[in-house]
Amino acid sequence: MRKLKRSILFLSGVAVSVLLSITYSHVLRTLTPPFAMHARNTYTVRHTAENRRAAIDLSQKVRVLCWVMTQPQNLEFRTRHVRDTWGKRCNIVLYMSSKESDFPTVRLNVSEGRSQLYWKTIRAFQHIHKHHLDDADWFLKADDDTFVVLENLRYSLSEHNTEEPLYFGRRFVPFVAQGYMSGGAGYVLSKEALRRFVKGFADGLCTHDTEIEDVGLGRCMETMKVKMGDSRDVLGRQTFHPYPPDYYLLRQLPRPRPWYLVYDHYDPVEVSFRVN
């Protein structure tokens, strides 16, 4: 009888011990997080292995004011994408239109249309000169279908002195003796260049003598003795482009040359390409 009782106790000891161990390990397993199956990381944490220190420092040293030439009907389907993407990387960004709005847009005293583009440019620069001259070091004009990599712009401007009369962009040959910068590619004025542009109009040396804004501005730059900068990189490659990338990322340049390549001041570098 005693032996039976002892055996039962022994066995129940084994059972209890085993049960305890199983329970313990089960609890342990449920407490440790499962292998990262559906980790819901937030969208805002992006590129966490990225260090932007150098870019941020440069943005404080080389301040760029961007003004975007736009119109009321473009705001919703076009300009908003400028605002959502590269626009916010400017130190200051101004959307210039004929109407004020909550976009926000700045109202220039002009009407809309291709014939009004040079008036828009003149009024825009006058507005910037009046209200923002000390807020930035360089002044960029862009269209609402232009894309700008601000970091690279700052990098290329960083070695230049904004107190010198300088103007950068995609240099075109025709219409103006020293050439002019393509409007479509975007162009940048130094502080001194901006002062001279506004002064030119104030003194009557520059007038609205054309509807073509990039040619008109180029002519005024020449009159006011603003120098044409060279925006190409160390290997002679262009950094400003009037058309989208696929027009330029070609293995072979088209022949006959389209107008936008014929107008170029600098010859393209062609490497011969053999198809076996």
Add this chain to the structure above:
Amino acid sequence: MMSEGSSFMKGMALGGLFCLVMTYFETFNPGTHSEGHLHLHHHLKPLSKEELQKLSEGQMSALTQQVGVYCLIMVTPKLLVHWATANDTWSKHCDKSVFYTSESSKALEAFDLQEQDEWARMRKAIKHAFENAGELRWFFLARPTTFAIIENLKYLVLDKDSSQPFYIGHTEKSGELDYVEYDSGIVLSYEAVRRLIEIFKDEDKCPERGNALWKMPEEKQLATCLKYSGVFAENGEDAQGKGLFNKKSVSSMISDSMGQNPADVVEACCPDMAITFGGMSPSQMQVLMYGVYRLRPYGHDFHDSLTFLPPKDSDND
């Protein structure tokens, strides 16, 4: 009383010892504490940052060297311009890339399989690739109308054992069959291909000419044969569950995102570590190549934990 108590205690002690011994053996058994991929039956994700940080320099180096990719790119004469573009761009980032064509054609430099049937062609290409894989343990099967970022593919499979069967891409369902979509690229491990070649010999389960009456597209034929070998399709995704394999182009995906998430277009759209995009024209591929590998914003330092060196003797970007 004492003796009864001690019997119980002896029982407890034995039970405890038994459990201890069991757990000791369990930790040495690789099957039970599997690293998750057996649980992630249909979703396959890359190593997380935390896991990556736990690896030593030596381990990382070993992993990056082991993950060699053999690209099989299936062309036809009418895809000449796409062939030229793939040849000039992303295929250079494969450790080995071979273009397989249905028939020879002027200017098209590819391995001529002399086969018009798509499924038969795929089988031949896979066999050829397996025989010529050398040290490479991962196979990427695509058409030249797909654009691939091989480095991101390597990252996805970095911690996966190629001697296990893997069949990865964008998965779709057709009835009971889960298959990987061809248009967004198909990834197969060495073991998956080995099993596939074995089952190629079985004319019942995996017929060469397919089903003559009702022709299944080759992506489904492939899935069926693999399924018979116990290899199942898995969806390649990032930590957030976003698909890494896409048959749409970047602009198409952005357009969709503009409609669905107007406030947050880029963020909600495409994964940072995307592997493939489809439906792109040759010039769009050149632009994407430039965007992915060359265009850089000054002052942004992306210090990735790993570097995948270019294949030997390659002239890739």
